[in-house]
Amino acid sequence: MVVGISGGADSTALLISLARMMADLHQQNRHAGFLIAAHFNHGLRGPESDADQQFSSELAEQWGIQFVSARSTQPCQDEATMSAQRMEFLIDTAKQNGARYIALAHSLDDNVETVLHQLMRGTGPAGLCGIGGTRSVDDDLVLVRPMLRISRDRIRAALQEAGQPWREDSSNASVQYSRNWIRHELIPLIQTRYPAAVPAIDRAIQGQKTWRTTIDAHAENWIQQHQLATSPATFRRDTNTDAAILIAAMQRHWKESGWPRGSMTRDHWQRLAKAFQGKEKTVPRFDLPGGVEVQVLDDQVILRDSTN
Numbered sequence: 365m366v367v368g369i370s371g372g373a374d375s376t377a378l379l380i381s382l383a384r385m386m387a388d389l390h391q392q393n394r395h396a397g398f399l400i401a402a403h404f405n406h407g408l409r410g411p412e413s414d415a416d417q418q419f420s421s422e423l424a425e426q427w428g429i430q431f432v433s434a435r436s437t438q439p440c441q442d443e444a445t446m447s448a449q450r451m452e453f454l455i456d457t458a459k460q461n462g463a464r465y466i467a468l469a470h471s472l473d474d475n476v477e478t479v480l481h482q483l484m485r486g487t488g489p490a491g492l493c494g495i496g497g498t499r500s501v502d503d504d505l506v507l508v509r510p511m512l513r514i515s516r517d518r519i520r521a522a523l524q525e526a527g528q529p530w531r532e533d534s535s536n537a538s539v540q541y542s543r544n545w546i547r548h549e550l551i552p553l554i555q556t557r558y559p560a561a562v563p564a565i566d567r568a569i570q571g572q573k574t575w576r577t578t579i580d581a582h583a584e585n586w587i588q589q590h591q592l593a594t595s596p597a598t599f600r601r602d603t604n605t606d607a608a609i610l611i612a613a614m615q616r617h618w619k620e621s622g623w624p625r626g627s628m629t630r631d632h633w634q635r636l637a638k639a640f641q642g643k644e645k646t647v648p649r650f651d652l653p654g655g656v657e658v659q660v661l662d663d664q665v666i667l668r669d670s671t672n
């Protein structure tokens with residue numbers, strides 16, 4: 365397992381927990397695999413960034429864990445780009461060393477902040493499920509987030525109790541980044557009136573995930589029963605199924621076909637669902653963003669990638 369370590373409280377706690385679990389397994393003479401601590405130096409905060417790397421490397425050494433690091437060749441301030449650079453490094457490290465898992469230390473609070481961020485920026489039901497606990501990167505590699513149900517406060521309290529220091533990232537305190545603004549301004553404001561808001565939102569996320577799993581199972585089932593041909597993708601029309609399931613089925617189809625979803629709005633998905641439900645008889649053909657052409661026949665709907 366490759367563990368992404370920033371030197372912050374969450375990933376310090378994750379690395380130590382995994383190292384202890386490994387030690388326990390070794391003691392019981394059980395196979396424990398191997399751990400690699402991987403740190404990506406974004407190089408944005410000069411000596412402070414180097415000190416984070418130094419801290420992470422010393423922590424790994426202290427626990428007898430192999431340490432790998434890389435430095436950004438194109439330092440940038442954009443959160444999404446930084447995260448993508450980091451993921452690329454973690455995936456490369458995993459592949460080069462034959463690791464099957466990458467572990468990240470996102471906490472319950474990170475999940476709640478992410479959902480609030482998505483909610484305000486605009487999202488569908490999937491975005492309200494928050495960060496996934498596991499995700500397949502490919503057939504041989506799985507991304508896991510074992511700390512997702514543990515609060516930031518609990519993690520810090522445990523580190524303090526263990527006498528284990530961590531690095532405080534000064535850019536985490538800056539409200540310049542929208543995620544930090546949610547963490548440092550918005551959530552504390554909400555908590556002045558709703559002190560238990562964070563665990564309450566987490567429970568709503570868990571509930572949403574259960575709904576999502578159910579809808580996904582129906583969507584998968586629907587595709588199996590209604591897809592008549594793959595090239596071009598041909599589906600049987602269906603007046604009985606709810607729009608939510610039809611939309612989830614189509615979103616799965618988009619993903620499997622590698623079609624771009626970026627410009628598909630809620631209105632587009634609903635229009636597509638209506639085409640299946642037989643309420644779109646007057647429009648036999650229409651186009652969707654990303655070059656997908658929809659042809660509506662009496663008993664079938666055909667989808668074609670017109671850019672191919």
Ligand SMILES: Nc1ncnc2c1ncn2[C@@H]1O[C@H](COP(=O)(O)OP(=O)(O)OP(=O)(O)O)[C@@H](O)[C@H]1O
Pocket residue numbers: 367368369370371372373374375376402403404405406450467468469470474533536
């Ligand atoms: N520079 C980095 N190098 C390697 N892994 C990282 C780095 N920064 C973050 N990660 C991993 O990604 C996870 C989520 O990143 P995020 O920026 O939300 O974390 P963070 O606020 O720095 O948390 P932490 O308290 O773990 O440092 C971290 O918990 C850690 O596992």
